[in-house]
Amino acid sequence: MSQQTIDFTLNGVPTRVSVPVQMSALEMIRNVAGLTGTKYGCGEGECGACTILLDGVSLNSCLLFAVECDGRAVTTIEGLAADPVGLRIEKAFVDAGAVQCGFCTPGMVMQAKQLLEQNPHPSREEIQRGIEGNLCRCTGYVKIVDAIEAASKE
């Protein structure tokens, strides 16, 4: 199996790993870099639980080849702990009770971060459209939309 060495920043930290060329970025983040906040849900880009930012753009890390991270900046949910927008969203999710089982939450928060960067004051409909690539099987989405709306108003 062909291995490839890649250099990138992971939440701002310069990182070098060796990965099989067909490995997904998700597997690399979880099993090679050891950051397990990013979740494996469907593995097909349907659920959004694995959402990360690559050079500031949100992607499904399950659909991204790890080798494509070479030379780029990867941000995961762990990286948002040091980000003002990330902290605001986190607090809003807690306050609104937008977390039940919690499995979709990292992806929801990452996508919310992307949405608020592009559109700091979205309407509820724009929030719903913004998270259309993220599935939640617990909340019915209402409290998640409430949380993102609250985060946008702070």
Added chain:
Amino acid sequence: MTALDNYIAPTSLEQAVEQLQELGEVTILAGGTDLMPQANAGRVKFKRTLMNIRRIPELRGIVREDGEIRIGALTTIAEIMAHPLVSEHLPLLVSTGDHFASGQIRNAATLGGNICNASPAGDTLVPLMVLGASVELASKPDDKLFRRSMPLPEFFVGPGKTRLAPAELLTAVRIPIPPKGFVARFHKFGTRPALDISAISIGVAGVLKDGKLSQVRVAFGAVAPTPVCGCATEEALEGKKLDAATIDAAAQAAQDEVHPISDVRASAWYRKEMIHNMTRRILEDVAANH
């Protein structure tokens, strides 16, 4: 296990097509949003070399050249939607992008990838066909870069099959800037707005003047092994006043000329009904809003 044992990431088009010519057995990686799940599911087998073409700047960007808009093959759906040249001249591609998968996938998926996948339900294919798009292909059979272009409908051979030669790369899509009075619609029908593979899709375009449609182009997705031209529907519309009788005739022509299959997403009967009803709805909308 796969026989994949080599990874390359060329940084210029010349280099990429040279390596394609030399290595032969190459799987191309662009956005990866289809390649990854297809490979995981065993529907695509990696060839010996994985070539990541995302480091090739010539394959990116949107420019106006003469009377055409040229969209580089690596341009993502999100980039297309946000580009001023596209919103000015090709608003159909903005609304098409809006129905394409999800935000995360639009940020990664490329136009060239959607075309080379050649899915009969590929979201951009029907709109591109009615916009009169052609694809630009490059290879390097000897020591000179060879480019050719092909009208998009000719590019598709079957599900996942195209006329792309083994050592050839799709470099761009060219779309003529639509004339004055141009109207275009795309309708994708599925069970939910996001992340859906369409059960059917319809594109209609033409020049509307004094209530009459001309230079009509109609295309259908997910009703045949490739996206197809709605030639009989075009004929029913060409040069006609867009009134109730014309719309009836065109919707009937559309229903009669498609020959879909039944599968998990819809039965053949349902697809034909939807083609009829949605063609009618699109035409009524065009007639009412212009």
